[in-house]
Amino acid sequence: MRRPVVMGNWKLNGSKEMVVDLLTGLNAELEGVTGVDVAVAPPALYIDLAERTLTDEGSAIILGAQNTDINNQGAFTGDMSPAMLKEFGASHIIIGHSERREYHNESDEFIAKKFGFLKENGLTPVFCIGESEAQNEAGETEAVCARQVNAVIDALGVEALQDAIIAYEPIWLSVLVKQQQLKMHNASTLLSVLTLQLRAKLSLTK
Numbered sequence: 001m002r003r004p005v006v007m008g009n010w011k012l013n014g015s016k017e018m019v020v021d022l023l024t025g026l027n028a029e030l031e032g033v034t035g036v037d038v039a040v041a042p043p044a045l046y047i048d049l050a051e052r053t054l055t056d057e058g059s060a061i062i063l064g065a066q067n068t069d070i071n072n073q074g075a076f077t078g079d080m081s082p083a084m085l086k087e088f089g090a091s092h093i094i095i096g097h098s099e100r101r102e103y104h105n106e107s108d109e110f111i112a113k114k115f116g117f118l119k120e121n122g123l124t125p126v127f128c129i130g131e132s133e134a135q136n137e138a139g140e141t142e143a144v145c146a147r148q149v150n151a152v153i154d155a156l157g158v159e160a161l162q163d164a165i166i167a168y169e170p171i172w173l174s175v176l177v178k179q180q181q182l183k184m185h186n187a188s189t190l191l192s193v194l195t196l197q198l199r200a201k202l203s204l205t206k
Helices: 016-029 044-057 082-087 098-103 108-120 133-137 141-156 171-175 178-205
Strands: 005-009 037-041 062-065 092-095 124-129 165-168
Touching: 005 062, 005 092, 005 165, 016 037, 016 044, 037 092, 044 062, 082 108, 092 108, 108 124, 108 141, 124 141, 133 141, 133 171, 141 178
Parallel strands: 005 037, 037 062, 062 092, 092 124, 124 165
Antiparallel strands: none
């Protein structure tokens, strides 16, 4: 069985002081904790400071990042390459997050390209999938998540998912209210459905 990974996405939050204080405190709190890997994904500007802080602390916390480009160099203003992230110690890279899908219009196909390029560069994709509240209410959760996963499989083959992390985060989770918490039991059902689909695809490739 794979070790579980708990990852904190800091989104557009933080400061130099917060990076040092949070990572130092988190490292101390995790002393003696076993059986789980912990990762953090600070904003890009703080990845260097986070790496130095974790190194100084002798920490086992995994350093990640919130996004990547599909090129390692070139005229792509404002983007970060996998090679750059890797040079600063980031190994687990978030792609497919609902905010990137919604606010930056990233398609399933573009996210699949990111997935493949991360693998080419020896990095671990943290591949986010999930449905909107409207899709959830319409009973489309399984279809939406399967479509997102299949975009990667169709482009790269099912074997590409090996050693990657699939993170299920429905878009409506960020505005979760008490009544909606009842829906979260569906996550285990979704996992079972996706597992069966992946096994079926694996059997077809053999």
